Amino acid sequence: MTADMGAGVRIDVTVNGRARSLEVRPHHTLLDVLRDDLGLTGTKECCLVGECGACTVLVDGVSVDSCLVLAAEADGTAVLTVEGLATGDRLGRLQETFLETGAAQCGFCIPGQLMAAHALLATNPRPTRADVEEGLAGNLCRCGGYEQIIEAVLAAAERTEAAS
C-alpha cells in the first residue's frame, strides 16, 4: 500500500493562472517547487519556521507560508505568487503604490508583504490602519520599512475605491 520511500507524487496545480502537472518529491515544500522546479524566485525563502512571511503565497485565495506547505498538499489548488500580480509589463496597483511610497528598501520581504496585502484587500477592500497592521503582522521587514508599507497598502485601497 505504501509506495517507495520518497517516491514522487503527481500533482495538478494552477500557478498564476497556468495549469501545471508536476512530479514532486513528498518532502519538498510548495516553496521549494515554486522556486526550484518552476523558477518562480519572487517568493523568498527566509526563516523556514513560519515567522517571517517572506514565502507568503495565496492557495485558493488564502494566504499561507509556502515553507510550511508540502508541494503534495497543493494538488488540485490554484496558487498565486508575486509573479501573478502583474499583467505582462504592467504592475498591479499594490506594486505601484509600494514603489511610490518607497516601501521597498532592500526588497527581500516585499513579495511576501505584497501577497499578504493582496489577500487582505481581497477580503477587506477598505481596511483601517489597524486592519493593515494586523493583516501584515505575519510579515517581517528587517529594514524596518513598516510605515511606508502600511502607507502603500492604504494608498492602494484608496486608489481602488476611486477607480471603481
Place this chain on the structure above:
Amino acid sequence: MRAFTYERPTRLDDALALLAAHGPEARLLAGGTDLIIRLRDGSIRPRVVVDLKRIAELDADIREADGGLRIGARAVMTDIAADARIVRDYEALAEAAAVVGSIQIRNRATLAGNICNASPAADTAPSLLVYGARVIVAGVAGTRAVPLDEVFVRSGVTTLAADEIVTAIELPRPAKPGRSVHVRRTRRRGHDLASVTLTCAVDTDGLTRLAYGSLGPRPLLVADDTGLLADPAAPDAAKAERLETLFAAAAPSPRSMRASPDYRLAMLHVLGLRAVGTAIDRLTGGSAR
C-alpha cells in the same frame, strides 16, 4: 528535510490502518504549521506522513450538537475566530484563535492539531479547558470522547494513543449563562508565542473558572466556587489572595527563552486579576464596578 512517503487516504479506516501498520514511523499531517517545522529541523523523522485533509469523515464544519458545538478536526483557526456562534457563546476561544501565529498560520493551523501538539503555550488550550471541551478520538476499536483536561501531559505528549486520530472537538452547552475572556502576554505585538496565556469565565452562579498556559509542562484548569472572584464588589486584594492559592501549581520553566519564571508568575497574577475583572464587566454590562 529527510525523505518520507506521502500518503493521502480518503477514508478514516485507511488512515487508521496506516497508523496500525507503521506505528511510531507514521506522523499525521493536518495544517502542518508545527509538523513541517519539526520534519525540517530533524526532531522527528517519520518514514510515512499521512495527510488527513482528504478524509471524508474529517471535516472543517462547526455545527450545533446536543446544545453545544462540534468543531471538525480540519477546522482552522481562521474559521474558529470568525464563527458567529463561537464569538457569541465561547468568546474566549474566538479571541484565542484570533491571536494564534499570524494570518498565514491561522489559515492552515487546525484546532485539533493545536491540541495534539500539546504545547504548554497553546493559546486555544485555556479556553477549551474552561469550556469543558471533549476531544473525540477514533481508533481501530472505535470512537471515544475524552475530556480535554485528561489529554495534556507535557509538551508534545498527550494521553492519546499513537494509533488514534482526533475527529472533532466538542464544546458542551454552558450549564449557566456567563461571560469569558482570553488574555495573554507576549514579548512583542503581532506574531509571537505567549509568555502567559490565560482564559477566565464567570457565570451567573458565581462560579469562576480560570485556565492558564506557558507556566509549566501543560496548561492547567482551576476554579473558584466560593463566589469571591465573581463578586463585583469584592476588593481586588482579596481576589489577588484567592488567585495566589489557585495559581499555586504554576511552575514556569527556567530554560525558556521567552521570559523568566519570576516575570511569568508576576504576569500570571496581573493577567488573572485583569481577566476576572473583564469577565465580570462583560457579564454585568460594565455596570457593577
